[in-house]
Amino acid sequence: MSAALFYLASLIALCGAAGVILAKSAMGSVISLLASFFALAVIYLLAGFQFMAAAQILVYAGAILVLFLFVIMLLNLGALGTKFELSFAPFQSARAKLACAIAVGLGLIGLIAAQRASLPESVAQASAEPIDSVHNLALALFGRYSLPFQAVSVLLLVTMVAVMVLAKRKRVGKGNEQ
Amino acid sequence: MSFPPEHLLLLSAALFALGVLGFLIRRNVIVSLMCIELMLNAANLTFLAASRLHSGSETPDLQGPIFTIFVITVAAAEAAVGLALIIALYRLKQSADIDATTEMKG
Structure with missing residues (x-):
């Protein structure tokens, strides 16, 4: 049950992260990021970090994303970003290839790290009560x-x-700029 | 907790990679800043996974959560400064395009 919820939340977090990159407008990116943050809060909760889950929702979803929304609305960027602009255009795929290479490399490093992470036997069945x-x-x-x-x-x-x-x-006209 | 804690590290690596990818390929400054937030979240997840890996049922390892609190605080400060910079930049250039600012010739 808890495992199924974890994998579901992981899927939502990853889809949200992908949505941040792929969204056509800045507003869509914010909403995707919100989904990602909420899924992460669920994961924190499942891993036994109750206070961190609350802090994640309060600070990230409640404060930081609202700040982003304010700025997007203030500068009217929701409309500006509607055309899908990736930055390969001026660099023509060299930068994009570099970006993909770095991202895949980091993913591989994480994969190796996750496999190397040795798990003490006592921890495997650690209780579900909060660490924090x-x-x-x-x-x-x-x-x-x-x-x-x-x-x-x-x-x-x-x-x-x-x-x-x-x-x-x-x-x-106040005379304090050069 | 019935899933292996290593999978937390895997998820964190994937999230960080997506954040780096987005930071490098999107031109909108605000989306770049959001990708930074995503990377910071991946770092938080790593801290918490490490704490999970190292704490037994009797001896909770608190360094992970403590550092996560500090990272969240610094992320909030970073978002505030970044967005203020974006507002100042937008006033100057009337654009939130990362390629509109070329004074530094990066």
């Missing part, structure tokens, strides 16, 4: 990993300021 219980996670995050936690908070602050500076419309 919020209690354990909080103890680790505010204990051993509190320094990276604070660094990431500073990163978020810096990002906030940077985004405001970048996206601010330059005032015309």
